[in-house]
Amino acid sequence: xxxxxxxxxxxxxxxxxxxxxxxxxxxxxxxxxxxxxxxxxxxxxxxxxxxxxxxxxxxxxxxxxxxxxxxxxxxxxxxxxxxxxxxxxxxxxxxxxxxxxxxxxxxxxxxxxxxxxxxxxxxxxxxxxxxxxxxxxxxxxxxxxxxxxxxxxxxxxxxxxxxxxxxxxxxxxxxxxxxxxxxxxxxxxxxxxxxxxxxxxxxxxxxxxxxxxxxxx
Amino acid sequence: xxxxxxxxxxxxxxxxxxxxxxxxxxxxxxxxxxxxxxxxxxxxxxxxxxxxxxxxxxxxxxxxxxxxxxxxxxxxxxxxxxxxxxxxxxxxxxxxxxxxxxxxxxxxxxxxxxxxxxxxxxxxxxxxxxxxxxxxxxxxxxxxxxxxxxxxxxxxxxxxxxxxxxxxxxxxxxxxxxxxxxxxxxxxxxxxxxxxxxxxxxxxxxxxxxxxxxxxxxxxxxxxxxxxxxxxxxxxxxxxxxxxxxxxxxxxxxxxxxxxxxxxxxxxxxxxxxxxxxxxxxxxxxxxxxxxxxxxxxxxxxxxxxxxxxxxxxxxxxxxxxxxxxxxxxxxxxxxxxxxxxxxxxxxxxxxxxxxxxxxxxxxxxxxxxxxxxxxxxxxxxxxxxxxxxxxxxxxxxxxxxxxxxxxxxxxxxxxxxxxxxxxxxxxxxxxxxxxxxxxxxxxxxxxxxxxxxxxxxxxxxxxxxxxxxxxxxxxxxxxxxxxxxxxxxxxxxxxxxxxxxxx
Numbered sequence: 001x002x003x004x005x006x007x008x009x010x011x012x013x014x015x016x017x018x019x020x021x022x023x024x025x026x027x028x029x030x031x032x033x034x035x036x037x038x039x040x041x042x043x044x045x046x047x048x049x050x051x052x053x054x055x056x057x058x059x060x061x062x063x064x065x066x067x068x069x070x071x072x073x074x075x076x077x078x079x080x081x082x083x084x085x086x087x088x089x090x091x092x093x094x095x096x097x098x099x100x101x102x103x104x105x106x107x108x109x110x111x112x113x114x115x116x117x118x119x120x121x122x123x124x125x126x127x128x129x130x131x132x133x134x135x136x137x138x139x140x141x142x143x144x145x146x147x148x149x150x151x152x153x154x155x156x157x158x159x160x161x162x163x164x165x166x167x168x169x170x171x172x173x174x175x176x177x178x179x180x181x182x183x184x185x186x187x188x189x190x191x192x193x194x195x196x197x198x199x200x201x202x203x204x205x206x207x208x209x210x211x212x213x214x215x216x217x
Numbered sequence: 218x219x220x221x222x223x224x225x226x227x228x229x230x231x232x233x234x235x236x237x238x239x240x241x242x243x244x245x246x247x248x249x250x251x252x253x254x255x256x257x258x259x260x261x262x263x264x265x266x267x268x269x270x271x272x273x274x275x276x277x278x279x280x281x282x283x284x285x286x287x288x289x290x291x292x293x294x295x296x297x298x299x300x301x302x303x304x305x306x307x308x309x310x311x312x313x314x315x316x317x318x319x320x321x322x323x324x325x326x327x328x329x330x331x332x333x334x335x336x337x338x339x340x341x342x343x344x345x346x347x348x349x350x351x352x353x354x355x356x357x358x359x360x361x362x363x364x365x366x367x368x369x370x371x372x373x374x375x376x377x378x379x380x381x382x383x384x385x386x387x388x389x390x391x392x393x394x395x396x397x398x399x400x401x402x403x404x405x406x407x408x409x410x411x412x413x414x415x416x417x418x419x420x421x422x423x424x425x426x427x428x429x430x431x432x433x434x435x436x437x438x439x440x441x442x443x444x445x446x447x448x449x450x451x452x453x454x455x456x457x458x459x460x461x462x463x464x465x466x467x468x469x470x471x472x473x474x475x476x477x478x479x480x481x482x483x484x485x486x487x488x489x490x491x492x493x494x495x496x497x498x499x500x501x502x503x504x505x506x507x508x509x510x511x512x513x514x515x516x517x518x519x520x521x522x523x524x525x526x527x528x529x530x531x532x533x534x535x536x537x538x539x540x541x542x543x544x545x546x547x548x549x550x551x552x553x554x555x556x557x558x559x560x561x562x563x564x565x566x567x568x569x570x571x572x573x574x575x576x577x578x579x580x581x582x583x584x585x586x587x588x589x590x591x592x593x594x595x596x597x598x599x600x601x602x603x604x605x606x607x608x609x610x611x612x613x614x615x616x617x618x619x620x621x622x623x624x625x626x627x628x629x630x631x632x633x634x635x636x637x638x639x640x641x642x643x644x645x646x647x648x649x650x651x652x653x654x655x656x657x658x659x660x661x662x663x664x665x666x667x668x669x670x671x672x673x674x675x676x677x678x679x680x681x682x683x684x685x686x687x688x689x690x691x692x693x694x695x696x697x698x699x700x701x702x703x704x705x706x707x708x709x710x711x712x713x714x715x716x717x718x719x720x721x
Contacts, residue, residue, distance in 0.1 A: 009509055011537040015516040022523065079508040080501070101512040104519040 001046040001115060001155055002026040002176045006036040006062070007077070008054050016049065019104050020111075024138060024151035026179035033057025037065055044175055045072050046159075047115045049107070052078045052089065060092055067093040073114035077102070112136065119162040126161045128215055131200055133161045140200065147199050152177065156192050160205065160215045169212035225447070226440045233436040237429055245421040252417060256410050257389065261382050263298055264391035267403045268380060270295050271347055272393065274335035275401060299341040336360070344406045352398030364388065369400050387411065446475040450482060462490040502664040506548050510541035517541075551680035555663070558687040564605035566692075566715070571634040571641050572597040574606060578613040579632060582621060590626040596633035602641035603715030608688045609643075612696070615681045616645040616708050623706075624649035640694070641714045646707035652700040660698055661686040685710070 003025045007013040010031070017027045028043070030036035033054040040048055040062075048066075052059040063074060076089045076097040086097050095114040098107060112135055116124070126133045132141045140147050140157055149157065155177050160168055173189055193205055193213065206214050339347055339360040348359040350369040359367070370381070370392050380393045390404035453466040465486060466479040521534040575597055586593050613632075620630045628648045635642055652660065659665045663683040682696075689696040694712030 009513060011513045011540060012509070012516060015513065015520050015537070019516065019520045019523070022520075079505045079512075100508040101515045104516060104523075 001159060002028065002043070002179060003111070004028045004030060004036065004039055004043070004045045004048045006030045006033070006048065006054065006059070007051045008032060009051075016107070019107075020049075021179075023108055024155050025111075026155075026177055026182070028180045031055075033059065033062040037062045039180075040066050040072060041069060043180075044070075044172070046176055047073045047075065047111050047118075049075050049077060049111070050094070052076060052080070052085070060089065063089070063092045063094060071118070073118040075107070075110050075114055109136075116162070121162055126164070128161060128164055128204075131204060133158060142200055149196070149199065153192055153196050153199075156189075157196055157200070160213060164215040167208050167211045167214045172212070226437075226444045229440040229443075230433065230436055233440070234429070234433050237432045237436075241425040241429055245418075245425050249414065249418055249421065253414055256407075256414065260389050260405060260407065260410065261391065264382065264389060264403055264405060265380055267295070267298060267345055267347075268391050268393060268401060271335065271349070271401050271403055272395070274332050275349070275395065275399060277332055295338055299338050299343055299345050344409070346404050348402045348404075350400040350402075357399075363404070367402065367404065370402065446479065450475070450479055454482070457486055462486070462493055499663060503548070503552055506664065507545055510544040510548075513541040514538050548680070551684065554684055555680060555687060558684065558691060561691070564608055564688075564691045566603040566605060568601065568715075569604055569606045569609075571600040571602060571604070571609065571643050574610050575613060575632050575634050575643060578610055578617060581614070582617045585618070586621050586630065589621055589624070591621055591624050592627075592629045594629060594631040596631065596635075598633075598635045600634040600636050600641045600643075601714070602636075602712060604641070604692055604712055605688075608691070609710075609712075612685045612688050612710055613643065613645070615685050616710075619681065620645055620647040620649065620706070623647070628705075636714055637711075639714050640711045643710045644707055646705060648705040651702040651704055651706055652698070653702060654700075657698060657700060661696065 001024070003020055005013060005016050005020065005027055006029075007016060008031055013029055013031065017029050020027045025046075028039055028045070030039055034056045036048075036050070036054070037057065039045075050059045050063060054062070059076060059078075063076070066072065066074075073095045074093065076094040077100055078085055078089065078097055079100045086099075089097050095118070096110050098110060112124075116135060124134065124136045126135070130143045132144075134141070135158060138154055138158075140149055140154065156173070159173065159176055170189060177189070177192075193207075197205055204215065206216060208214060336358065339345055339362075344362070346360045346363040346367075348363050348367050348369075349357050351357050354369055356369075367385075367390070370383070380391055382389065382391045384390075384407075385404070387406055387408045388404050389407050390402055392400060392402035394400050450466050453464055456464045465483050468476055468479045468483065517534045517537045521531060526534075575595065579593055579595055583593055617630070617632070624630065624647050630645065630647045633644050633646075656665075661682045662679075664679040665683075666679040685696050689710055689712065692712040694710065696708065696710045698706065698708050700706040
């Protein structure tokens with residue numbers, strides 16, 4: 001999963017990004033509204049964490065413009081708890097909001113929730129044959145036995161599981177699993193896919209030559 | 218007056234009722250008294266006439282006085298007064314033809330007897346009675362209805378033929394002494410008249426009671442009408458007190474006293490409302506300003522605690538927390554400063570020279586300016602004035618550090634002081650990037666920032682210029698700004714110079 005975190009306070013931006021990376025997300029950063037809009041329009045993020053008060057272009061304006069082209073789930077962070085601002089943010093197309101100061105645990109939970117819902121999955125647990133993906137705990141189990149996956153491997157499984165039944169291209173996978181700073185070597189993805197197959201069964205991820213990968217429903 | 222009801226309406230009603238009662242009672246009692254006096258005067262007149270009639274009788278019985286019969290007219294008056302029964306010819310019944318002129322003169326005064334004709338008249342129903350005494354004090358005749366206790370009046374020097382009136386119990390009496398010394402007395406019971414007066418008194422009481430009741434009802438109506446706007450005001454004030462600060466009194470008639478009171482109150486409420494709103498906004502802004510650094514601390518701490526970290530990472534976290542704490546500290550200090558400025562009305566004014574204050578401040582800021590390669594220039598003319606030196610220095614520090622913060626390397630900052638039309642001026646001008654004209658009107662608002670961002674790069678919470686403005690206003694002065702993009706910004710602090718002479 002790849003996120004964009006937009007926050008003008010450098011210490012907060014650094015902390016948030018680091019925390020989200022440790023949660024297994026690929027995280028891009030932006031410090032002002034214009035940069036955020038540029039990145040959000042150029043990349044299909046799985047979610048955006050957006051501060052309202054931003055230099056150059058504030059979060060509301062950025063969201064308004066983004067919604068003309070993209071449906072990316074947006075979690076707004078606002079220092080003003082005022083009702084009208086929350087209402088305005090939600091009306092402009094934010095999927096959720098969180099008033100500052102917040103708990104990291106709540107940021108994680110709300111992000112999981114908006115990403116899941118945008119993929120059309122209301123539940124936290126996806127069952128795919130013998131494999132169960134529990135998104136809250138970030139745990140995958142095979143026939144009831146927990147399987148140890150690296151963060152990147154889990155992200156790959158979760159991304160495909162949320163889109164099970166449809167084909168996901170390699171480009172898409174690259175975009176969602178690696179952030180802007182990573183030098184995405186093309187065989188890195190194949191390594192991850194092969195490792196997941198070793199742990200969850202060879203047929204769990206199906207290769208569609210020339211198209212990409214998929215998990216059958 | 219604790220026993221009085223607290224409601225104004227009731228108090229008005231009580232006073233109004235008391236006043237009405239006093240007026241009515243005074244009026245009734247006066248009328249009754251006048252009536253009593255009038256009645257007595259009437260009775261006295263009657264008694265006088267009767268007495269003179271009796272005297273006539275005496276004169277008739279006196280030697281030499283005989284044969285002068287009372288005139289017919291006088292007789293008839295007596296018949297009417299004494300209530301003598303009349304026959305068909307309107308002649309007294311006791312005056313049978315032939316019965317008249319019986320009283321024969323010539324008898325010695327001691328044996329004097331009133332003529333029968335006179336005596337007979339006193340048996341009438343109007344209650345008149347008489348008593349007579351000769352000059353030795355012996356009675357020589359009294360009517361049958363004369364009260365037994367009627368005695369010869371004791372008068373030291375009886376004036377001849379002077380009539381004296383006296384009241385004895387319910388009876389009114391008149392008497393006179395003839396020149397020879399006989400005493401004649403006539404009297405009449407007043408009980409019937411008193412009863413009439415008493416009846417009249419009851420009538421007055423009754424009518425007075427009705428008038429009082431009507432007056433009270435009218436008063437209540439009037440008081441209610443007069444009180445209604447007060448009730449409206451009170452109801453509106455109650456709603457406002459309950460927290461509906463936007464509530465106002467519905468004023469229809471602004472010309473009367475209560476209308477203007479309501480207008481004044483509305484004005485006050487509006488000002489209170491505005492200041493409450495300002496306070497609320499200020500508090501919200503302050504809370505908001507604290508939230509961002511607080512979020513940094515919280516997030517950094519939670520992140521650091523999520524798992525075991527290396528020493529470098531912990532160090533980073535602590536540094537970041539310290540930065541956030543410093544921001545909060547700065548903010549809290551600014552807030553305290555502002556609330557202090559809001560609370561104190563008068564600054565501590567002492568004679569000082571703005572040029573001296575400026576020089577000190579320039580020295581303080583110079584290291585920072587040098588670090589940013591910004592040139593500091595000054596044009597300081599002696600500018601004596603009355604001011605709070607510490608506060609003015611605070612304004613200067615603020616303006617100078619802002620100028621340094623927003624200027625670029627190679628820019629110039631010029632500080633000048635001078636006097637102008639009785640004002641003392643300090644200007645801080647820079648050749649920095651300038652401020653957009655849209656921001657200028659709000660620059661001195663609390664928490665206003667030209668940039669929506671509040672990050673560490675530009676620092677501050679937007680309170681510095683608000684503090685400067687508060688200080689300027691506390692001195693009775695102003696602080697203004699002129700700016701042009703890419704040309705620079707000029708702040709001018711202008712305070713009254715006071716009575717300091719420009720020579721010193």
